[in-house]
Amino acid sequence: GSDMSTSINLAVIPGDGIGQEVVAQGLKVLTAVLPQDVKLETKEYDLGAQRWHRTGETLPDAELEALKHHDAILLGAIGDPSVPSGVLERGLLLKLRFAFDHFINLRPSKLFPNTATPLAGRPEIDFVVVREGTEGPYTGNGGSLRTGTPAEVATEVSVNTAYGVERVVRDAYERANARPRKKLTLVHKNNVLVYAGHMWKNIFDRVGREYPEVTTDYLHVDAATIFFVTQPERFDVIVTDNLFGDILTDLAAAVTGGIGLAASGNINPTGAFPSMFEPVHGSAPDIAGTGKADPTATILSVALLLRHLGYEEQAVRIEEAVSADLAERDGTFRSTDAIGDALAARVAG
């Protein structure tokens, strides 16, 4: 993370569906937790489905440029069924991750007390997935030939570089080394994707020699999904490729109480560009405006944001507040706003 500063200049992209609602609660808690002498400035960016319908734009250069000058970005959710699949994902969400070189896609998974899990026996779950964010099958490298005809060929190229793999692997070792269990698992599919898979494995092994205290293992992605439901307690830190990380972190969210609690950070640890924090869930247009959206994932994303900016104490305060709040939930319905209020009250002071 960067050094703690006495002001935070935050870009806010509420986005679509429930994005606006959950971001409002995130900001509420952020304001409540920050020390008095830290000045919080926010600037809202109107990006997402409505903007695209109105102007055809997803992320114009001027806005990309303006976003660069913020300390961090808080994003709600992007996407709407009225927009063709891929337009906003590639043109906005992934464009931001790539333009700002967010090579660490950080996704902690923890089964909080008193939280419903679909798993029998309530295993102890507390791991972090360090997902690569700028390479793999997400590069947009590919194409289609004779599109729409019976002779169509469509390709998707997973591009992986030693440069890109080493930096995320190294980051994951650092994180594992800083945790009590000091365990790091590489997930790939190197028995089939032998070119990329072997490069990942070789770099993983080589960098590992610099971290003698970290215990390592390797799992194929298919086997990893099995352990996510049968033995999730075996995981501490996981490092993996962009697509495998996408799949595994949704599964992780599902087994740890649902996508309503899953936070994420799209991080550039060098500080060259602002990092971006967002809940893992989507825009859920079916419940937008009903007050049913759980803002907890966004609020936990704010904790990751604070940690990244050097406000470790405040980050912990939010995480403890969420934990305490969940422990007291009794199944009674609480609105988006009520959950935000409760958490803001807990972190204040």
Place this chain on the structure above:
Amino acid sequence: GSDMSTSINLAVIPGDGIGQEVVAQGLKVLTAVLPQDVKLETKEYDLGAQRWHRTGETLPDAELEALKHHDAILLGAIGDPSVPSGVLERGLLLKLRFAFDHFINLRPSKLFPNTATPLAGRPEIDFVVVREGTEGPYTGNGGSLRTGTPAEVATEVSVNTAYGVERVVRDAYERANARPRKKLTLVHKNNVLVYAGHMWKNIFDRVGREYPEVTTDYLHVDAATIFFVTQPERFDVIVTDNLFGDILTDLAAAVTGGIGLAASGNINPTGAFPSMFEPVHGSAPDIAGTGKADPTATILSVALLLRHLGYEEQAVRIEEAVSADLAERDGTFRSTDAIGDALAARVAG
């Protein structure tokens, strides 16, 4: 499937680890269930880790040619930690799937009565994954440049053709149409893998117009993993790409009582080449020779083999025997052999 014949000329590849043991039980049950007048001929092929250590060969042309002349192939398991990752997978398992154009990789998932599942509440699970078997990221198309250096670039190309997608999608519609619920779900990631994803979706929609009775939906692969653990009962037939199918079917096996029960068929429905049937599990060298391997997945794969060859009645008999056997299991240890004996006794007569 092909027409029922009065002889079956079966190739058997026991392979590595527990492969030999489980295949022996599969053949025991096959022999017991076949009508007296059907002549079963089997020929064993010595392929796998030991062969590779001895000769450096994975699947020589002569054996590939010989395998072509069988009605079907029964495979146990391939792989051993002593063989570098990818050698046997690409050189033997995938080589067979590609050489024999096994474009349907059929993987039923059913939660049998009395079977342990990691999911709380024991949802009703009974779906089939139709995984594409000859395209996608499995083609081996890719490479690595400046291998082993800090400037390495490694690529993996997912190759998808309208020809390949349409035939598997059509097969999946046929299967969905023949089931009581008549529901088909396409799983892909068309918001990111836009070239391949849009082709899959377009073909899925177009072919669907020929099956007005089949209800369809679409899920991104990450969302699909969530539903696998929170609402698996929503699935009937799933059609998906080679890699997504690999991941989803291991997860499906995990939630339906484990990889010890998951059967699969690598099918070429045209009959141009023999189809191959194998349990989804691996060679499990840690328990090889201990009698602990569960042969049920292999025996259920034999049922798929029989169905493919036109022996529907016998296939059902095996499936019912497995169901009845599982219903009576009380947790007492039974050896590989004992399970095979019990199932052979049930299907006989």
